[in-house]
Every structure is written in C-alpha cells, then in structure tokens.
Amino acid sequence: MNRHFWIPLACAALCIAVIVPWVALAASGEGGFDGVVDTIESRYHAHAMRIPLMGLASVVAGVATRGGVDGVHVAEFEHFSAPVDGDELNRMVEDKLGHGWERMIRETSRHGGEQTLIFSHPEGKRMGLFILDLNGNEMDVVQVSVDPDCLNETVLKYKHHDRDDEHTSD
Amino acid sequence: MKHRIAAIILGTAALVAPVLAQPSPSPFPLPSPVEKELATRAANVTEVTLGKGMLDFAAKFMDKNDKDQAAVKQLIEGLDGIYVRDYEFDKEGQYSMDQLEQLRQAFGTPEWSPMVHEHESKSGESTDVMMKMVNGGPHGIFVLDAEPKELTIVLILGPIRMDQLSELKGLSGLGALGDIGKDKPGKDKASKDKPGEKANKGGDQ
Numbered sequence: 393m394n395r396h397f398w399i400p401l402a403c404a405a406l407c408i409a410v411i412v413p414w415v416a417l418a419a420s421g422e423g424g425f426d427g428v429v430d431t432i433e434s435r436y437h438a439h440a441m442r443i444p445l446m447g448l449a450s451v452v453a454g455v456a457t458r459g460g461v462d463g464v465h466v467a468e469f470e471h472f473s474a475p476v477d478g479d480e481l482n483r484m485v486e487d488k489l490g491h492g493w494e495r496m497i498r499e500t501s502r503h504g505g506e507q508t509l510i511f512s513h514p515e516g517k518r519m520g521l522f523i524l525d526l527n528g529n530e531m532d533v534v535q536v537s538v539d540p541d542c543l544n545e546t547v548l549k550y551k552h553h554d555r556d557d558e559h560t561s562d
Numbered sequence: 563m564k565h566r567i568a569a570i571i572l573g574t575a576a577l578v579a580p581v582l583a584q585p586s587p588s589p590f591p592l593p594s595p596v597e598k599e600l601a602t603r604a605a606n607v608t609e610v611t612l613g614k615g616m617l618d619f620a621a622k623f624m625d626k627n628d629k630d631q632a633a634v635k636q637l638i639e640g641l642d643g644i645y646v647r648d649y650e651f652d653k654e655g656q657y658s659m660d661q662l663e664q665l666r667q668a669f670g671t672p673e674w675s676p677m678v679h680e681h682e683s684k685s686g687e688s689t690d691v692m693m694k695m696v697n698g699g700p701h702g703i704f705v706l707d708a709e710p711k712e713l714t715i716v717l718i719l720g721p722i723r724m725d726q727l728s729e730l731k732g733l734s735g736l737g738a739l740g741d742i743g744k745d746k747p748g749k750d751k752a753s754k755d756k757p758g759e760k761a762n763k764g765g766d767q
Contacts, residue, residue: 499607
C-alpha cells in the first residue's frame with residue numbers, strides 16, 4: 393500500500409521538477425547567446441552577420457591564452473536602422489540570457505541610438521561576459537568566458553615583453 | 563506514515579525549488595519607482611552595478627606590482643559593491659525635490675550619517691554625502707550630486723579606506739569621488755546647507 397502511494401507521488405514530483413522548467417524554457421524559445429541574437433533579428437527585422445569558423449577561432453583563442461578566453465561568440469548587425477527602446481532591449485536580453493546573468497553596465501541614450509549592455513555570469517573560477525553595443529547603425533553582440541588568472545598571466549607576459557623591447561630599443 | 567511525510571516533503575520541494583532558484587534581490591537600496599521614473603525622463607542613462615563577485619573578478623586583473631593598481635586592488639577586494647546611476651536630461655525640471663528627498667530617505671537609517679549637504683540656490687546644484695559607520699569605521703558611502711540637467715548617484719558598500727577612495731575616480735561615473743577622499747569621516751560633518759536656500763532645484767513637477 394505504502395509503495396503504491398510512494399512511487400507515483402515521487403514520479404509526479406520528479407516530473408514537476410524536471411518538466412516544468414523545461415516547458416517554460418521551450419515556451420520562451422532558445423536562450424543564451426543564440427536566443428538573444430535570434431530575438432533581435434526577429435524583433436528589429438535585422439540580419440546578424442555571424443563570423444565564419446567562429447568555433448575554430450574560439451578554440452584558437454583558448455589555446456593562445458591558455459584557457460584565459462574561451463567560448464567566444466560574435467554576431468554583428470550592420471545597417472541597423474530600427475529605432476530601439478532601451479528598456480525593451482534590456483528586458484529582451486535579460487529574458488533570453490536567463491537565470492544567473494546579472495547586468496553590470498547599462499548605458500542608454502534616447503536620441504543617439506547608442507545602447508550598451510554588459511552582463512556577467514559567474515562560472516566557478518571563470519566569468520561569463522555578454523556585451524551588446526549599439527553605436528549608430530552598427531550593433532555588436534559578443535559573449536566570452538574568461539578565466540582571470542590565466543588571462544592575467546598572458547597579459548603580464550606580453551607586458552613584460554613590451555618592457556623588454558623598450559629597454560632593448562633604448 | 564513515514565513514507566507519506568517523505569512524499570509530501572519531496573512534492574513540496576519540487577514545487578518550491580523553482581521559486582528559490584530566482585535571483586536574490588539587488589542590494590542597491592534606492593526606491594525602484596524613483597529610479598524607473600528618472601530613467602524614463604532622462605535622455606542618457608548610465609547604470610553601473612558591480613557586486614562583490616565582479617569586484618573580486620576585476621581585482622584579479624590589477625597588477626600588484628604597479629603601485630596605483632595595487633592600491634585600487636586592495637580597496638576593491640574588500641568592497642561589497644559599487645553602484646552608479648547617472649541620468650542626463652535634455653532640459654531642466656525633469657526631476658523634483660520630492661524625488662531627491664526620496665533618494666535621501668533611502669539612507670535615513672541610524673547607521674548612515676550625513677557628512678555633507680551642500681546646496682547652491684544660484685546654480686541649482688546640490689551635493690549630499692552620507693557615510694555608513696560600522697564599529698567606528700566607514701563601511702559605505704552614498705553620494706547624490708544633483709545639477710539642473712544631471713543627477714548622479716554613487717553608492718559604495720563595504721569597508722572603505724578614505725585615503726584610497728580617490729583612486730576609484732577613474733571608474734565610469736565615479737569622477738565625483740575625486741575630492742571625497744580628502745574629507746576624513748567625522749571631520750567634515752558640518753552641513754554646508756545655508757538656511758533659506760532650500761529652493762526647488764530641478765523644478766518641482
């Protein structure tokens with residue numbers, strides 16, 4: 393009797409825990425970087441230019457920076473002429489990025505067609521950064537995952553190289 | 563009976579989990595309706611929200627061998643958050659004294675003490691600086707700088723070393739902090755507000 397009661401209820405609870413968030417996500421369309429770009433495309437009737445072989449470039453960036461920069465996504469909208477409401481754009485990006493992303497910087501201009509949004513997402517040791525910048529008729533959308541320790545090591549290495557070069561030229 | 567209780571707990575957990583998974587509210591204590599109203603009226607809005615995680619992340623990029631960067635690194639590593647709101651308006655009168663008062667009242671708790679209140683009726687500019695004191699040490703600073711066509715709010719939470727505060731002026735929207743470090747807490751507690759000068763600035767709606 394107990395087992396008959398327990399098993400169906402546990403299954404029901406599990407279904408609620410798994411299926412409800414999945415249905416909610418499916419209903420709101422694809423999330424993340426691609427979700428944001430797709431939504432901007434359909435909302436503003438604009439076409440995003442995606443950089444060919446970006447996946448390969450991302451891997452190269454990861455190797456070159458010893459894991460400092462990873463998961464690079466870039467989309468560029470050229471000839472972006474649609475009027476943008478800063479609040480609407482912000483809400484749209486927030487909705488699509490989803491849980492865990494926090495807005496760090498928002499710069500919005502009512503007249504100049506300038507909008508900047510920067511979101512961050514802690515990923516353990518790493519930090520995910522999402523940047524959207526609209527400047528005049530060009531909108532750039534970038535997402536990267538950064539490991540500050542690795543990246544700093546690489547940056548310092550080149551800084552020291554520069555200093556050494558300066559000393560040599562003197 | 564034991565199983566029934568376990569099943570109820572499991573069911574409740576499944577229902578409550580998505581609610582608990584919602585992001586925690588921002589520690590930025592300004593009244594949200596005022597913020598929204600100001601943002602709606604402003605021609606240009608800049609919002610900077612740097613929580614502890616982001617500040618720790620930013621600190622990692624600072625070179626501890628560079629004297630200036632080391633000072634900033636030391637300062638921001640201990641902070642809980644930096645929040646900046648800057649609203650630029652096309653014309654004067656886009657915000658009211660009442661809205662300014664609501665912003666000040668958000669820090670009307672006993673732990674916040676006013677350090678500076680300056681109001682110039684001629685230019686219509688006013689500056690408020692409030693300090694959060696914990697165990698006799700500064701643990702937060704709030705700056706409200708109001709000009710006829712611009713309103714800047716800076717809030718820094720966490721233990722602050724006043725002598726290092728001016729190092730942050732290079733950060734977006736924190737230029738107003740350049741001179742604050744020169745004022746030691748407790749030293750400049752006198753209100754600079756002159757009687758009869760509380761005229762409406764920015765123009766009441």
